[in-house]
Amino acid sequence: MVNAARLLALNNAHAEQTSLLDPTRLQQMIAGAFQVATIGEIECFLIAFDQDADYDSPNFLWLRARHDRFVYVDRIVTAPEARGRGHARRLYRDLFAQAVAADHDRVLCEVNRVPPNPGSDVFHERLGFTGIGEATSASGKTVRFLERRLTPGDRGG
Structure with a gap:
């Protein structure tokens, strides 16, 4: 069972990034x-959502217009005091395994360009994500869309 109140608090403490x-x-x-x-x-x-989600996020819709099948990471947040422990990497590895098990071949996400999020850029690059496009919202927030192709080796073990 997810502690929604704690999840909401952590998300909203990082609302600029999410x-x-x-x-x-x-x-x-x-x-x-x-x-x-x-x-x-x-x-x-x-x-994370798959392509069939009933979700109206502009970033999700941008990706769904360009890809038939995918898993999309809408948000991943680590509390400042828990950074550097490999938590986000562990959650991504588990997601990769679940996505492969569900016959997906890619995981998609976005990282802010404006305002910049250099830590997230480096993190996603180390996980093998590459750029596939950019978009700017009506609020002026610019994001870079990323893709990580999955392999049978991502199934985990």
């Missing part, structure tokens, strides 16, 4: 997600 959520929106996201994963007392969390 986006602000209210409890209702968070519950909708959890209900429609391909995967919701957490570590500890919400030291780190990940929310």
Whole structure:
């Protein structure tokens, strides 16, 4: 069972990198997600959707218009005091395994360019993500879309 209150608090503390959520929106996201994963007392969390999700995020819709089948990481956040412990990497590895098990061949996400998020850029590059496009929202936020192709080796063990 996900501790939604803690997840919401951690998300909203990092709203510049993700986006602000209210409890209702968070519950909708959890209900429609391909995967919701957490570590500890919400030291780190990940929310991902597949292409069939009933989700209206402009970034998700941009990707769905260009790809038939995928898993999309909508957000991954690690609490500052828990950084450097490999939590986010562990959540991604588990997501890769779940995506391969569900016959997906790619995981997609985006990272802010404006405002910049250099730590996330480096993290995703180390996991094998590469750029596949950019978009700017009406609010002026620019994101870079990334793709990580999956292999049978991502199944885990």
